[in-house]
Amino acid sequence: MKKIMASLVIVILCCTAFTFEGGKIPSVTIKNLDGSKINTSTFSNNGKPIIISFWATWCKPCKKELDNIMEDYADWQKETGVKVIAISIDDARTMPKVITDVKTKGWTYEVYLDDNQDFQRAMNVNMVPHVFLVDGKGDIVWSHNSYAEGDEAILYENVKRVIKGEKLEH
Amino acid sequence: MKKFLIGLLALFSYSVKAQLLKDVSESIHGNFEVDAQYYNKDTAIGAPIVPQKILSNGFGNLNYIRGNFSAGLRFESYNPVMLGFDPRYQGTGIPYKYARYKNNFVDITAGNFYDQFGSGMILRIYENRGLLYDNTIEGFRAIITPLKGVTVKAMIGRQRVFFGLSPGIVRGGDVEWNLNETFDSLMAHKKTKVTLGGSFVSKYQTNQSPTLNEPENVGCFGGRANINHGGFNIYGEYAYKINDPSYVNRYNFKDGQGAYLTTSYAGDGFSIMAAGKYVDNMSYRSDRDQTLNAAMINYMPALTKYHTYLMATFYPYATQPNGEMAAQGEFQYHFKKGSAIGGKYGMEVALNASVAYGLDTVNLAPQNDARQFHYYVRSLRPGEKYFHDFNIEISKKINKKVKGTFLYSNQFYNKDIIVENSSVNIYPNIKTNIFVLDVTYKYKTGSSIRFEAQEMYTKQDKGSWAVGMIEWWPVSKFFAAVVDQWNYGNDDPSKRFHYYLFNIGFIRDAVRVTLSYGKQRQGIFCVGGVCRTVPASDGVALTVTATF
Secondary structure: OHHHHHHHHHHHHHHHOOOOOOOEOOOOEEEEOOOOEEEHHHOOOOOOOEEEEEEOOOOHHHHHHHHHHHHHHHHHHHHHOOEEEEEEOOOOOOOHHHHHHHHHHOOOOEEEEOOOOHHHHHOOOOOOOEEEEEOOOOEEEEEEEOOOOOHHHHHHHHHHHHHHOOOOOO | OHHHHHHHHHHHHHHHHHHOOOOOOEEEEEEEEEEEEEEOOOOOOOOOOOOOOEEEEEEEEEEEEEOOEEEEEEEEEEOOOOOOOOOOOOEEEEEEEEEEEEOOOEEEEEEEEOEEOOOOOOOEEOEEHHHOEEOOEEEEEEEEEEEOOEEEEEEEEEEEEOOEEEEEEEEEEEEEEEHHHHOHHHHOOOOEEEEEEEEEEEEEOOOOOOOOOOOOEEEEEEEEEEEEEOOEEEEEEEEEEOOOOOOOOOOOOOOEEEEEEEEEEEEOOEEEEEEEEEEEOOOOEOOOOOOOOOOEOOOOOOOOOOOOOOOOOOOOOOOOOOEEEEEEEEEEEEEOOOOOOOOOOOEEEEEEEEEEEEEEEEEOOOOOOOOOOOEEEEEEEEEEEEEEEEEEEEEEEOOOOEEEEEEEEEEEEOHHHHOOOOOOOOOOOEEEEEEEEEEEEEEEOOEEEEEEEEEEEOOOOOOOEEEEEEEEEEEOOEEEEEEEEEOOOOOOHHHOOEEEEEEEEEEEOOEEEEEEEEEEOOEEEEEOOEEEEEOOEEEEEEEEEEEO
């Protein structure tokens, strides 16, 4: 068993010793709020950046963040064309609340259900809230865990820097 | 020989990479978390003595993606496991490893995987690292899309149990059919969306009982449907399980069944949701003799509000797999900005009610047989009361700097059933009234202070509690917090302890480091539908998490 693992590690290291990129959005199947499926690798925004926010209906800071972004979202979209995709990691217990929370709050984001946490795992998200910033070419250029009041301003600064083509610390 | 093979494999993978797949995107990512705690001796609050002084939990994930191919593993180490978790998590290993290929037609995994059929009532293979729940299957899984809108899953393997595998083999298949996707031309633009599903799961474990005729193959099947029309949604699921005597159901040969129905309507600024559930003898594990959270195949979440405030979660509920009927309703309303009640910034109100009862059963006398039946269900009337929670939550932004949340919750808790898993009456039912006020004051961009005041009134168990908390974010990269939980209402004046906890944390992008010092009270912890008491502790804890 140990030898198998050792070989797996070696293979992985060999494969990646030469290139090391931020990476594209992995290909995972998740669900729309109406039950239809979508592949996450098809997320696109016509060459403009995308914010991917992992959240859950039971996560107070997540909802605070998305509420605060919502207040400025129209301006953000007008100025930069950025799109927010909200990924709910709610499981069967709280999943019915996703659609009711989103509509009650009036969020206009693209919202998807990752109830089996496949996308969360593929993106290596440990805990929510966790946001990723994807540039116009589809590369993940920045990510941030947890939320403090005012973090949305930093996120938006980063969106503007990405549009200008500046490198973000990773 | 083995070294040679490894070398060959490495060479092969390199040459394949160099020659054939130059234009395929490639990345390697992962995350890790390490928790360690130093324990002080504190017998007054009932903290157990930790001979090792320091305990730690840790894991690291590594995922490699190259085009349609991915592979990865998770290293875990418990040296030994921290207080409050299942002590059978002992040691170090790589309990999770996989190789996966996925395109539009097929998705194949060799190794470990997580999955669920429908809501999980007959199969849910998942992990929750923070709670140390992991029932991953090690084996093979194929997901095929033979036709647009149709997803077929098949899997076989054995479940992880700590650092070993369950003795039982799990086999499962599931078909999900999204009618709108299949009948593209007819239904794609129809407002009504319909998804149907059906699944079958079977487990195999040898008969090990000298007296009982334990079934070796136990099957469970279920069907489900989801209909969505604009803001309206309805989901229903039914599952049936054949005889499955186990430690949890006290080796009862009765068949099991479960039904779940949830419906909601969400309009512009308001929503209403109602759900009901019926569960009779639905504990389903790949090892019939396992306890706590090990080797669970299915998942039956509690139909109650998911609270996050300390006092509102003091007495948490979990679905009773041996028998339960439960219901939940919720109404949410968003008073718009500029309305009379909403004021300048709007206001949100949520009313939520949930109840859970046992089944109306009649016990049977022991039979002179290798198959034992313990009870039958007499009617669909509710039996013994297990739990209720009636609550209201109001959130309002007062001005640009201040916003707050108020919560009131009235709860009923049948401790004998939920924690002791016993129908013998030992503890009185616990009735609580909980008040929470949570206020955030943002004094400049990126700087805020949050206060929480909580009060739980009760005459039962340990009596009333009060909580005070201050969380300060001087800049968005750093926070400091202090919490005090005070058991001021304890009948025994010498046990009216303060459980204070100091916390500081740094966050830099996707790296988070927190350090805490203080006391944790004894609590009830529900994982995977099982509630148990976790001990009090006193000490210094460090947590580091990172995603890369």
